[in-house]
Amino acid sequence: MTDLDRYLQAATRDNTRRSYRAAIEHFEVSWGGFLPATSESVARYLVAHAGLLSINTLKLRLSALAQWHNSQGFADPTKAPVVRQVFKGIRALHPAQEKQAEPLQLQHLEQVVASLEQEAQTARSEGDQPGLLRARRDTALILLGFWRGFRSDELCRLQIEHVKAVAQSGITLYLPRSKSDRENLGKTYQTPALQRLCPVQAYIAWITEAALVRGPVFRGIDRWGHLSEEGLHANSVIPLLRQALERAGIAGELYTSHSLRRGFATWAHQSGWDLKSLMSYVGWKDMKSAMRYVEASPFLGMTALAEKSIDAAK
Structure with missing residues (x-):
């Protein structure tokens, strides 16, 4: 690992890095998507998992895809209007109360x-x-x-x-x-x-x-x-x-x-x-x-x- 790679790696928390790797693997392997992705494929990915994954999980998946494209020098498909609209629609049709841990009294x-x-x-x-x-x-x-x-x-x-x-x-x-x-x-x-x-x-x-x-x-x-x-x-x-x-x-x-x-x-x-x-x-x-x-x-x-x-x- 070069010094440049070491410093770039240190800029991201270990938990975030692991979550992003898992998200990319899910998009490519589990769902069968291709990288670099198009905005249409990202939108289809969201539709396929709407109601199955939480809003926060879908947001993390989008962040991981955005990070991968930006780091590889490709245009970020998650910023496309069609992706934003699909995500907005999912939030409207699949509202879910955020789960929180019970406070320890x-x-x-x-x-x-x-x-x-x-x-x-x-x-x-x-x-x-x-x-x-x-x-x-x-x-x-x-x-x-x-x-x-x-x-x-x-x-x-x-x-x-x-x-x-x-x-x-x-x-x-x-x-x-x-x-x-x-x-x-x-x-x-x-x-x-x-x-x-x-x-x-x-x-x-x-x-x-x-x-x-x-x-x-x-x-x-x-x-x-x-x-x-x-x-x-x-x-x-x-x-x-x-x-x-x-x-x-x-x-x-x-x-x-x-x-x-x-x-x-x-x-x-x-x-x-x-x-x-x-x-x-x-x-x-x-x-x-x-x-x-x-x-x-x-x-x-x-x-x-x-x-x-x-x-x-x-």
């Missing part, structure tokens, strides 16, 4: 953390080191994901070298890049220590138990308790969260990794945070993105202690 956060703590105590008493490590890891991941409003890929890219945790004080986390950091300038996040459901205490407990000093914060654990050198993949956060919730007696299939982010946003909104403060804390750039995550119904299970501690971070 504070009462359920307490329930799953209590369950994981019980698992940790049982594992320690039985000499089950793999079980103890998993319980400590999952607790830290869930609490950091909730109180910091992190996406799954942000949690999986955290490096120990970029984290500074001080017991009974707070935690500082640096991410060199994130979805909201379009310029890749890097951003530092902070959150305070809490008396209950503390992300700082959970992080320190996990790092100490795993004897980690560098590399990814969250990583795989095999059946013998050996830790992977690589960080968890973002796609592994959903099953990890669902399994922990199920073991705690909560219907895990209702939740995704976005449930942590939505749960915090809903809690903060119902706790009286103004939208500007919430957007700044979580990292949203526009109000529309923020409102998509905020649950309008009353948020149960809030604790005054947590509210007071989190307000200090605003």
Whole structure:
């Protein structure tokens, strides 16, 4: 790979690159289209999948086709009037309510953390080191994901070298890049220590138990308790969260990794945070993105202690 190719590749996020490759393969292999494509073939492709694929998926497919044609020096067929009109018609005839993850309410956060703590105590008493490590890891991941409003890929890219945790004080986390950091300038996040459901205490407990000093914060654990050198993949956060919730007696299939982010946003909104403060804390750039995550119904299970501690971070 040349330096030019390396820099061009770095300009696109890994998840986006994988999604675009899959979209191009679907157009060529699964559907039988030809590249470079004509506007008419793209329109037929949309018609063939109208009502079968979501509007967001079709938008991604169009973006992938546009990116391929632009990168190869061909005219972009997705900008043609016929494609735009067909897509507009599909949106009109196949309206669909956008599916959103169920927000993890504070009462359920307490329930799953209590369950994981019980698992940790049982594992320690039985000499089950793999079980103890998993319980400590999952607790830290869930609490950091909730109180910091992190996406799954942000949690999986955290490096120990970029984290500074001080017991009974707070935690500082640096991410060199994130979805909201379009310029890749890097951003530092902070959150305070809490008396209950503390992300700082959970992080320190996990790092100490795993004897980690560098590399990814969250990583795989095999059946013998050996830790992977690589960080968890973002796609592994959903099953990890669902399994922990199920073991705690909560219907895990209702939740995704976005449930942590939505749960915090809903809690903060119902706790009286103004939208500007919430957007700044979580990292949203526009109000529309923020409102998509905020649950309008009353948020149960809030604790005054947590509210007071989190307000200090605003």
